[in-house]
Amino acid sequence: MTLLLGLAVLVILLAAAKGFAGADPRGVAKGARIAGGVAALGGAAFLVARGQIGIGLPLGLTGLGLLGWLPFGGATFGQRTQKTPGQxxxxxxxxxxxxxxxxxxxxxxxxxxxxxxxxxxxxxxxxxxxxxxxxxxxxxxxxxxxxxxxxxxxxxxxxxxxxxxxxxxxxxxxxxxxxxxxxxxxxxxxxxxxxxxxxxxxxxxxxxxxxxxxxxxxxxxxxxxxxxxxxxx
Structure with missing residues:
Protein backbone atom coordinates (compact mmCIF):
# COMPACT_ATOMS: atom_id res chain seq x y z
CA MET A 1 0.00 0.00 0.00
CA THR A 2 2.70 2.50 0.99
CA LEU A 3 4.73 1.56 -2.11
CA LEU A 4 1.78 2.36 -4.38
CA LEU A 5 1.25 5.70 -2.66
CA GLY A 6 4.91 6.57 -3.09
CA LEU A 7 4.82 5.70 -6.80
CA ALA A 8 1.68 7.78 -7.31
CA VAL A 9 3.28 10.81 -5.66
CA LEU A 10 6.42 10.37 -7.77
CA VAL A 11 4.43 10.23 -11.02
CA ILE A 12 2.49 13.38 -10.13
CA LEU A 13 5.66 15.27 -9.20
CA LEU A 14 7.37 14.27 -12.44
CA ALA A 15 4.36 15.38 -14.48
CA ALA A 16 4.29 18.72 -12.70
CA ALA A 17 8.03 19.24 -13.23
CA LYS A 18 7.67 18.50 -16.95
CA GLY A 19 5.16 21.33 -17.34
CA PHE A 20 7.26 23.94 -15.51
CA ALA A 21 9.39 24.87 -18.52
CA GLY A 22 6.61 26.43 -20.60
CA ALA A 23 4.48 27.70 -17.73
CA ASP A 24 4.05 31.28 -16.63
CA PRO A 25 5.29 32.25 -13.12
CA ARG A 26 1.80 32.14 -11.58
CA GLY A 27 1.17 28.74 -13.08
CA VAL A 28 4.48 27.49 -11.77
CA ALA A 29 3.69 28.74 -8.26
CA LYS A 30 0.26 27.13 -8.32
CA GLY A 31 1.69 23.87 -9.68
CA ALA A 32 4.39 23.84 -7.02
CA ARG A 33 1.77 24.37 -4.32
CA ILE A 34 -0.37 21.51 -5.63
CA ALA A 35 2.64 19.23 -5.99
CA GLY A 36 3.76 20.10 -2.49
CA GLY A 37 0.29 19.39 -1.14
CA VAL A 38 0.12 16.00 -2.85
CA ALA A 39 3.62 15.13 -1.69
CA ALA A 40 2.74 16.13 1.88
CA LEU A 41 -0.41 13.97 1.81
CA GLY A 42 1.54 11.04 0.41
CA GLY A 43 4.19 11.42 3.08
CA ALA A 44 1.51 11.72 5.76
CA ALA A 45 -0.19 8.52 4.57
CA PHE A 46 3.15 6.71 4.64
CA LEU A 47 3.92 7.88 8.18
CA VAL A 48 0.44 7.08 9.50
CA ALA A 49 0.67 3.59 7.94
CA ARG A 50 3.89 3.08 9.91
CA GLY A 51 2.21 4.24 13.11
CA GLN A 52 3.92 7.66 13.28
CA ILE A 53 0.65 9.57 13.70
CA GLY A 54 2.24 12.43 15.67
CA ILE A 55 4.29 13.41 12.60
CA GLY A 56 1.90 12.25 9.90
CA LEU A 57 -1.14 14.22 11.10
CA PRO A 58 0.49 17.71 11.03
CA LEU A 59 2.06 16.87 7.66
CA GLY A 60 -1.34 15.84 6.33
CA LEU A 61 -2.93 19.09 7.53
CA THR A 62 -0.18 21.03 5.78
CA GLY A 63 -0.90 19.13 2.57
CA LEU A 64 -4.63 19.84 2.84
CA GLY A 65 -3.87 23.51 3.42
CA LEU A 66 -1.65 23.71 0.31
CA LEU A 67 -4.40 22.10 -1.77
CA GLY A 68 -7.02 24.51 -0.43
CA TRP A 69 -9.07 21.83 1.27
CA LEU A 70 -9.20 23.47 4.70
CA PRO A 71 -11.71 26.10 5.97
CA PHE A 72 -9.14 28.90 5.99
CA GLY A 73 -8.87 28.80 2.19
CA GLY A 74 -5.62 26.92 1.75
CA ALA A 75 -3.32 29.56 3.17
CA THR A 76 -0.48 28.21 5.22
CA PHE A 77 0.07 29.45 8.78
CA GLY A 78 3.00 31.57 7.60
CA GLN A 79 0.87 33.20 4.89
CA ARG A 80 -1.94 34.00 7.35
CA THR A 81 0.37 35.66 9.86
CA GLN A 82 2.77 37.35 7.43
CA LYS A 83 2.85 41.16 7.37
CA THR A 84 2.17 42.93 4.11
CA PRO A 85 5.62 44.07 2.93
CA GLY A 86 6.36 47.54 1.62
CA GLN A 87 3.74 49.44 3.65
Missing part, protein backbone atom coordinates in the same frame (compact mmCIF):
# COMPACT_ATOMS: atom_id res chain seq x y z
CA UNK A 88 4.55 53.01 4.60
CA UNK A 89 2.82 55.73 6.61
CA UNK A 90 2.77 59.28 5.23
CA UNK A 91 2.42 62.53 7.18
CA UNK A 92 2.41 65.94 5.53
CA UNK A 93 2.74 69.41 7.03
CA UNK A 94 3.22 72.86 5.50
CA UNK A 95 6.96 72.39 4.97
CA UNK A 96 7.54 68.63 5.07
CA UNK A 97 6.34 65.30 3.78
CA UNK A 98 7.47 62.34 5.88
CA UNK A 99 7.27 58.57 5.48
CA UNK A 100 7.66 55.80 8.05
CA UNK A 101 8.53 52.33 6.78
CA UNK A 102 6.42 49.71 8.60
CA UNK A 103 8.97 46.93 8.10
CA UNK A 104 12.13 48.70 9.27
CA UNK A 105 10.82 51.69 11.23
CA UNK A 106 13.04 53.96 9.12
CA UNK A 107 11.92 57.56 8.52
CA UNK A 108 12.55 59.48 5.32
CA UNK A 109 11.08 62.60 3.84
CA UNK A 110 11.50 65.74 1.78
CA UNK A 111 11.05 69.47 2.04
CA UNK A 112 7.94 70.68 0.19
CA UNK A 113 8.20 74.45 0.75
CA UNK A 114 10.81 77.12 1.41
CA UNK A 115 14.43 77.42 0.31
CA UNK A 116 15.06 73.69 -0.07
CA UNK A 117 11.71 72.69 -1.56
CA UNK A 118 12.01 69.29 -3.26
CA UNK A 119 15.18 68.29 -1.42
CA UNK A 120 15.20 64.90 0.35
CA UNK A 121 15.97 65.20 4.06
CA UNK A 122 18.62 62.49 3.78
CA UNK A 123 20.47 64.76 1.33
CA UNK A 124 20.76 67.67 3.79
CA UNK A 125 23.26 67.72 6.65
CA UNK A 126 22.15 68.07 10.26
CA UNK A 127 23.31 71.70 10.53
CA UNK A 128 21.21 72.70 7.52
CA UNK A 129 18.15 70.89 8.86
CA UNK A 130 18.38 72.48 12.31
CA UNK A 131 18.74 75.85 10.58
CA UNK A 132 15.37 75.27 8.90
CA UNK A 133 13.54 74.90 12.20
CA UNK A 134 13.33 78.67 12.80
CA UNK A 135 11.52 79.22 9.48
CA UNK A 136 8.90 76.48 9.99
CA UNK A 137 5.48 76.38 11.60
CA UNK A 138 5.10 74.42 14.85
CA UNK A 139 3.75 71.26 13.23
CA UNK A 140 6.60 71.11 10.70
CA UNK A 141 9.19 71.74 13.43
CA UNK A 142 7.78 68.87 15.47
CA UNK A 143 7.88 66.57 12.45
CA UNK A 144 11.46 67.55 11.58
CA UNK A 145 12.51 67.14 15.23
CA UNK A 146 11.12 63.57 15.19
CA UNK A 147 13.18 62.84 12.06
CA UNK A 148 16.33 64.33 13.56
CA UNK A 149 15.86 62.36 16.78
CA UNK A 150 16.16 59.16 14.76
CA UNK A 151 18.89 60.29 12.41
CA UNK A 152 21.11 62.21 14.85
CA UNK A 153 20.08 61.56 18.49
CA UNK A 154 22.48 64.21 19.84
CA UNK A 155 21.39 67.02 17.52
CA UNK A 156 19.61 69.00 20.26
CA UNK A 157 22.87 69.49 22.17
CA UNK A 158 24.33 71.40 19.21
CA UNK A 159 21.17 73.25 18.14
CA UNK A 160 20.82 76.96 18.87
CA UNK A 161 18.24 78.22 21.39
CA UNK A 162 14.84 78.36 19.71
CA UNK A 163 15.83 75.85 17.05
CA UNK A 164 14.79 73.02 19.33
CA UNK A 165 11.20 74.22 19.39
CA UNK A 166 8.63 71.65 18.51
CA UNK A 167 10.00 68.76 20.54
CA UNK A 168 6.65 68.27 22.26
CA UNK A 169 3.37 67.25 20.70
CA UNK A 170 2.26 69.96 18.31
CA UNK A 171 -1.36 70.43 17.50
CA UNK A 172 -2.54 69.22 14.12
CA UNK A 173 -3.02 71.84 11.41
CA UNK A 174 -6.69 70.90 11.11
CA UNK A 175 -9.27 68.14 11.32
CA UNK A 176 -7.84 64.94 9.88
CA UNK A 177 -9.60 63.60 6.81
CA UNK A 178 -10.14 59.92 6.07
CA UNK A 179 -7.66 60.16 3.19
CA UNK A 180 -4.98 61.51 5.54
CA UNK A 181 -5.82 58.82 8.10
CA UNK A 182 -5.36 56.06 5.51
CA UNK A 183 -2.00 57.56 4.48
CA UNK A 184 -0.80 57.80 8.08
CA UNK A 185 -1.65 54.16 8.80
CA UNK A 186 -0.36 53.04 5.39
CA UNK A 187 -3.70 51.51 4.40
CA UNK A 188 -5.92 51.55 1.34
CA UNK A 189 -9.51 52.90 1.46
CA UNK A 190 -11.95 50.20 2.53
CA UNK A 191 -9.60 48.61 5.06
CA UNK A 192 -11.36 46.54 7.72
CA UNK A 193 -11.42 47.34 11.43
CA UNK A 194 -8.99 44.45 11.92
CA UNK A 195 -6.58 45.96 9.35
CA UNK A 196 -6.80 49.34 11.09
CA UNK A 197 -6.13 47.85 14.52
CA UNK A 198 -3.20 45.79 13.22
CA UNK A 199 -1.57 48.79 11.47
CA UNK A 200 -2.07 50.93 14.58
CA UNK A 201 -0.42 48.35 16.87
CA UNK A 202 2.53 47.91 14.52
CA UNK A 203 3.13 51.64 14.19
CA UNK A 204 2.88 52.29 17.92
CA UNK A 205 5.62 49.70 18.44
CA UNK A 206 7.80 51.50 15.89
CA UNK A 207 7.07 54.86 17.53
CA UNK A 208 7.95 53.75 21.06
CA UNK A 209 10.48 56.11 22.71
CA UNK A 210 13.02 53.28 22.84
CA UNK A 211 12.79 53.12 19.04
CA UNK A 212 13.28 56.87 18.61
CA UNK A 213 9.57 57.65 18.40
CA UNK A 214 7.87 60.93 19.15
CA UNK A 215 4.73 62.07 20.96
CA UNK A 216 3.60 63.99 17.90
CA UNK A 217 3.73 61.01 15.51
CA UNK A 218 2.12 58.72 18.07
CA UNK A 219 -0.71 61.25 18.50
CA UNK A 220 -1.24 61.38 14.73
CA UNK A 221 -1.37 57.59 14.52
CA UNK A 222 -3.93 57.47 17.35
CA UNK A 223 -6.01 60.15 15.67
CA UNK A 224 -5.91 58.28 12.34
CA UNK A 225 -7.16 55.13 14.04
CA UNK A 226 -10.08 56.98 15.65
CA UNK A 227 -11.05 58.67 12.37
CA UNK A 228 -11.17 55.38 10.46
CA UNK A 229 -12.85 53.33 13.16
CA UNK A 230 -15.79 55.78 13.28
CA UNK A 231 -16.99 54.28 10.01
CA UNK A 232 -17.02 50.78 11.54
CA UNK A 233 -19.15 51.64 14.59
Missing amino acids: VSRVRSTFLEMELDHDTGAMRGRVVAGRFAGAPLDGLDTATLTGLLADMDEESRTLLAAYLDRRSPGWREHAQGGSTAGQGGAASSGKMTEQEAYQILGLEPGATAEDIGRAHRLLMKKLHPDQGGSTYLAARVNEAKEVLLRGHR
Whole structure:
Protein backbone atom coordinates (compact mmCIF):
# COMPACT_ATOMS: atom_id res chain seq x y z
CA MET A 1 0.00 0.00 0.00
CA THR A 2 2.70 2.50 0.99
CA LEU A 3 4.73 1.56 -2.11
CA LEU A 4 1.78 2.36 -4.38
CA LEU A 5 1.25 5.70 -2.66
CA GLY A 6 4.91 6.57 -3.09
CA LEU A 7 4.82 5.70 -6.80
CA ALA A 8 1.68 7.78 -7.31
CA VAL A 9 3.28 10.81 -5.66
CA LEU A 10 6.42 10.37 -7.77
CA VAL A 11 4.43 10.23 -11.02
CA ILE A 12 2.49 13.38 -10.13
CA LEU A 13 5.66 15.27 -9.20
CA LEU A 14 7.37 14.27 -12.44
CA ALA A 15 4.36 15.38 -14.48
CA ALA A 16 4.29 18.72 -12.70
CA ALA A 17 8.03 19.24 -13.23
CA LYS A 18 7.67 18.50 -16.95
CA GLY A 19 5.16 21.33 -17.34
CA PHE A 20 7.26 23.94 -15.51
CA ALA A 21 9.39 24.87 -18.52
CA GLY A 22 6.61 26.43 -20.60
CA ALA A 23 4.48 27.70 -17.73
CA ASP A 24 4.05 31.28 -16.63
CA PRO A 25 5.29 32.25 -13.12
CA ARG A 26 1.80 32.14 -11.58
CA GLY A 27 1.17 28.74 -13.08
CA VAL A 28 4.48 27.49 -11.77
CA ALA A 29 3.69 28.74 -8.26
CA LYS A 30 0.26 27.13 -8.32
CA GLY A 31 1.69 23.87 -9.68
CA ALA A 32 4.39 23.84 -7.02
CA ARG A 33 1.77 24.37 -4.32
CA ILE A 34 -0.37 21.51 -5.63
CA ALA A 35 2.64 19.23 -5.99
CA GLY A 36 3.76 20.10 -2.49
CA GLY A 37 0.29 19.39 -1.14
CA VAL A 38 0.12 16.00 -2.85
CA ALA A 39 3.62 15.13 -1.69
CA ALA A 40 2.74 16.13 1.88
CA LEU A 41 -0.41 13.97 1.81
CA GLY A 42 1.54 11.04 0.41
CA GLY A 43 4.19 11.42 3.08
CA ALA A 44 1.51 11.72 5.76
CA ALA A 45 -0.19 8.52 4.57
CA PHE A 46 3.15 6.71 4.64
CA LEU A 47 3.92 7.88 8.18
CA VAL A 48 0.44 7.08 9.50
CA ALA A 49 0.67 3.59 7.94
CA ARG A 50 3.89 3.08 9.91
CA GLY A 51 2.21 4.24 13.11
CA GLN A 52 3.92 7.66 13.28
CA ILE A 53 0.65 9.57 13.70
CA GLY A 54 2.24 12.43 15.67
CA ILE A 55 4.29 13.41 12.60
CA GLY A 56 1.90 12.25 9.90
CA LEU A 57 -1.14 14.22 11.10
CA PRO A 58 0.49 17.71 11.03
CA LEU A 59 2.06 16.87 7.66
CA GLY A 60 -1.34 15.84 6.33
CA LEU A 61 -2.93 19.09 7.53
CA THR A 62 -0.18 21.03 5.78
CA GLY A 63 -0.90 19.13 2.57
CA LEU A 64 -4.63 19.84 2.84
CA GLY A 65 -3.87 23.51 3.42
CA LEU A 66 -1.65 23.71 0.31
CA LEU A 67 -4.40 22.10 -1.77
CA GLY A 68 -7.02 24.51 -0.43
CA TRP A 69 -9.07 21.83 1.27
CA LEU A 70 -9.20 23.47 4.70
CA PRO A 71 -11.71 26.10 5.97
CA PHE A 72 -9.14 28.90 5.99
CA GLY A 73 -8.87 28.80 2.19
CA GLY A 74 -5.62 26.92 1.75
CA ALA A 75 -3.32 29.56 3.17
CA THR A 76 -0.48 28.21 5.22
CA PHE A 77 0.07 29.45 8.78
CA GLY A 78 3.00 31.57 7.60
CA GLN A 79 0.87 33.20 4.89
CA ARG A 80 -1.94 34.00 7.35
CA THR A 81 0.37 35.66 9.86
CA GLN A 82 2.77 37.35 7.43
CA LYS A 83 2.85 41.16 7.37
CA THR A 84 2.17 42.93 4.11
CA PRO A 85 5.62 44.07 2.93
CA GLY A 86 6.36 47.54 1.62
CA GLN A 87 3.74 49.44 3.65
CA VAL A 88 4.55 53.01 4.60
CA SER A 89 2.82 55.73 6.61
CA ARG A 90 2.77 59.28 5.23
CA VAL A 91 2.42 62.53 7.18
CA ARG A 92 2.41 65.94 5.53
CA SER A 93 2.74 69.41 7.03
CA THR A 94 3.22 72.86 5.50
CA PHE A 95 6.96 72.39 4.97
CA LEU A 96 7.54 68.63 5.07
CA GLU A 97 6.34 65.30 3.78
CA MET A 98 7.47 62.34 5.88
CA GLU A 99 7.27 58.57 5.48
CA LEU A 100 7.66 55.80 8.05
CA ASP A 101 8.53 52.33 6.78
CA HIS A 102 6.42 49.71 8.60
CA ASP A 103 8.97 46.93 8.10
CA THR A 104 12.13 48.70 9.27
CA GLY A 105 10.82 51.69 11.23
CA ALA A 106 13.04 53.96 9.12
CA MET A 107 11.92 57.56 8.52
CA ARG A 108 12.55 59.48 5.32
CA GLY A 109 11.08 62.60 3.84
CA ARG A 110 11.50 65.74 1.78
CA VAL A 111 11.05 69.47 2.04
CA VAL A 112 7.94 70.68 0.19
CA ALA A 113 8.20 74.45 0.75
CA GLY A 114 10.81 77.12 1.41
CA ARG A 115 14.43 77.42 0.31
CA PHE A 116 15.06 73.69 -0.07
CA ALA A 117 11.71 72.69 -1.56
CA GLY A 118 12.01 69.29 -3.26
CA ALA A 119 15.18 68.29 -1.42
CA PRO A 120 15.20 64.90 0.35
CA LEU A 121 15.97 65.20 4.06
CA ASP A 122 18.62 62.49 3.78
CA GLY A 123 20.47 64.76 1.33
CA LEU A 124 20.76 67.67 3.79
CA ASP A 125 23.26 67.72 6.65
CA THR A 126 22.15 68.07 10.26
CA ALA A 127 23.31 71.70 10.53
CA THR A 128 21.21 72.70 7.52
CA LEU A 129 18.15 70.89 8.86
CA THR A 130 18.38 72.48 12.31
CA GLY A 131 18.74 75.85 10.58
CA LEU A 132 15.37 75.27 8.90
CA LEU A 133 13.54 74.90 12.20
CA ALA A 134 13.33 78.67 12.80
CA ASP A 135 11.52 79.22 9.48
CA MET A 136 8.90 76.48 9.99
CA ASP A 137 5.48 76.38 11.60
CA GLU A 138 5.10 74.42 14.85
CA GLU A 139 3.75 71.26 13.23
CA SER A 140 6.60 71.11 10.70
CA ARG A 141 9.19 71.74 13.43
CA THR A 142 7.78 68.87 15.47
CA LEU A 143 7.88 66.57 12.45
CA LEU A 144 11.46 67.55 11.58
CA ALA A 145 12.51 67.14 15.23
CA ALA A 146 11.12 63.57 15.19
CA TYR A 147 13.18 62.84 12.06
CA LEU A 148 16.33 64.33 13.56
CA ASP A 149 15.86 62.36 16.78
CA ARG A 150 16.16 59.16 14.76
CA ARG A 151 18.89 60.29 12.41
CA SER A 152 21.11 62.21 14.85
CA PRO A 153 20.08 61.56 18.49
CA GLY A 154 22.48 64.21 19.84
CA TRP A 155 21.39 67.02 17.52
CA ARG A 156 19.61 69.00 20.26
CA GLU A 157 22.87 69.49 22.17
CA HIS A 158 24.33 71.40 19.21
CA ALA A 159 21.17 73.25 18.14
CA GLN A 160 20.82 76.96 18.87
CA GLY A 161 18.24 78.22 21.39
CA GLY A 162 14.84 78.36 19.71
CA SER A 163 15.83 75.85 17.05
CA THR A 164 14.79 73.02 19.33
CA ALA A 165 11.20 74.22 19.39
CA GLY A 166 8.63 71.65 18.51
CA GLN A 167 10.00 68.76 20.54
CA GLY A 168 6.65 68.27 22.26
CA GLY A 169 3.37 67.25 20.70
CA ALA A 170 2.26 69.96 18.31
CA ALA A 171 -1.36 70.43 17.50
CA SER A 172 -2.54 69.22 14.12
CA SER A 173 -3.02 71.84 11.41
CA GLY A 174 -6.69 70.90 11.11
CA LYS A 175 -9.27 68.14 11.32
CA MET A 176 -7.84 64.94 9.88
CA THR A 177 -9.60 63.60 6.81
CA GLU A 178 -10.14 59.92 6.07
CA GLN A 179 -7.66 60.16 3.19
CA GLU A 180 -4.98 61.51 5.54
CA ALA A 181 -5.82 58.82 8.10
CA TYR A 182 -5.36 56.06 5.51
CA GLN A 183 -2.00 57.56 4.48
CA ILE A 184 -0.80 57.80 8.08
CA LEU A 185 -1.65 54.16 8.80
CA GLY A 186 -0.36 53.04 5.39
CA LEU A 187 -3.70 51.51 4.40
CA GLU A 188 -5.92 51.55 1.34
CA PRO A 189 -9.51 52.90 1.46
CA GLY A 190 -11.95 50.20 2.53
CA ALA A 191 -9.60 48.61 5.06
CA THR A 192 -11.36 46.54 7.72
CA ALA A 193 -11.42 47.34 11.43
CA GLU A 194 -8.99 44.45 11.92
CA ASP A 195 -6.58 45.96 9.35
CA ILE A 196 -6.80 49.34 11.09
CA GLY A 197 -6.13 47.85 14.52
CA ARG A 198 -3.20 45.79 13.22
CA ALA A 199 -1.57 48.79 11.47
CA HIS A 200 -2.07 50.93 14.58
CA ARG A 201 -0.42 48.35 16.87
CA LEU A 202 2.53 47.91 14.52
CA LEU A 203 3.13 51.64 14.19
CA MET A 204 2.88 52.29 17.92
CA LYS A 205 5.62 49.70 18.44
CA LYS A 206 7.80 51.50 15.89
CA LEU A 207 7.07 54.86 17.53
CA HIS A 208 7.95 53.75 21.06
CA PRO A 209 10.48 56.11 22.71
CA ASP A 210 13.02 53.28 22.84
CA GLN A 211 12.79 53.12 19.04
CA GLY A 212 13.28 56.87 18.61
CA GLY A 213 9.57 57.65 18.40
CA SER A 214 7.87 60.93 19.15
CA THR A 215 4.73 62.07 20.96
CA TYR A 216 3.60 63.99 17.90
CA LEU A 217 3.73 61.01 15.51
CA ALA A 218 2.12 58.72 18.07
CA ALA A 219 -0.71 61.25 18.50
CA ARG A 220 -1.24 61.38 14.73
CA VAL A 221 -1.37 57.59 14.52
CA ASN A 222 -3.93 57.47 17.35
CA GLU A 223 -6.01 60.15 15.67
CA ALA A 224 -5.91 58.28 12.34
CA LYS A 225 -7.16 55.13 14.04
CA GLU A 226 -10.08 56.98 15.65
CA VAL A 227 -11.05 58.67 12.37
CA LEU A 228 -11.17 55.38 10.46
CA LEU A 229 -12.85 53.33 13.16
CA ARG A 230 -15.79 55.78 13.28
CA GLY A 231 -16.99 54.28 10.01
CA HIS A 232 -17.02 50.78 11.54
CA ARG A 233 -19.15 51.64 14.59
